[in-house]
Amino acid sequence: MEKTCLVLLLCFILMPITQGVEFGPKAVEKWFKKLPHAKQKVTKFHFYFHDIVSGKNPSAVPIIQSTSPIFFGYVAMIDDPLTVGLEPDSTIVGRAQGIYGGADQNEVALLMTLNFVFTTGKYNGSTLSVLGRNPARHKYREMPIVGGSGIFRLAKGIATAKTSWLNSTGAVVEYNVIVLHYDI
Template sequence: MSPPIKFLFLSLLLTSTIVHEVNSQLPPPQPNQTTLVLYLQDVATGPNATVTPVIGIRGKEWSYNSFGTIFVVDDPVTISSSPLSTSVGRAQGTLTVASLDGANVNVMLSIVFTNLQYSGSSIEIQGVSRQRENYRELSVVSGTGKFRYARGFAVLETLSYDASTARSIIRLTITYAQS
């Protein structure tokens, strides 16, 4: 073999070996993977607020950007982005501003289903939400009822935010498999 062809052959061999090694370390695709797309209807002010701060660091403002502020959440979960669409449950839990610069929020959220198909079941979501990013990925760590042993990930995407009413619509895409 001529030197350039020998070099090309060795490069291809090395590249294919690296690709094989990387692929062999990835988990295999899940055959029983399911994806649910739901919408959180979030209201942060007024008498019908569904998310509110309950405690923070003494002497500091309690806000989404203030380290140490803890919020409770009870958002309606709907099947479409319209606040008037069919409700399938509630997103209930806590949000804790967990980074000194206020960029990250630790989320512990239960999606508690109330519709006929999944009534009494829940999906448990946990992780760090990088709240200044539109795409935020968290872990699905468990579930109950029809979601028992669920494992996967959840993506939160803010579809709209109205500062004058402090209302947000957040698309929640849950991808999970059950063992």
């Protein structure tokens, strides 16, 4: 028991160091003081969003069902894996966590409110926040990146989505993300 507690304590102590950015109110204040001298940096991501709505382990769970053929009023909470490749067993680089809902009475268009939570590499523990309209039947959709945390504090950018496949069990969506953030 003591060994387990020690390992957990070390993980919590070392986590901010391994993520490349410090957390907490004083760390954020220190970060803001450096901001006037910081350079902006562009980072690009490419990954696949696996939205699994049925089966043994769904990653999208309905909160409110809809009888509308275009899903108006439907709301789901998600914790979807983000992977390097199209295949579900591809390497996971993060999670898309948040909520989406049918927000259009004329076409299938979702209001997406979610975070891309990175779980590997130099971005581990950092997030990008998406808030925007996703007209799901359009070939390409753009949604704004409206912020972030960790390495992506004050980030802004665009997430472009393209559905790779869709069936009754869910969808896989290809994302290309370009984000402008500070290199501090």
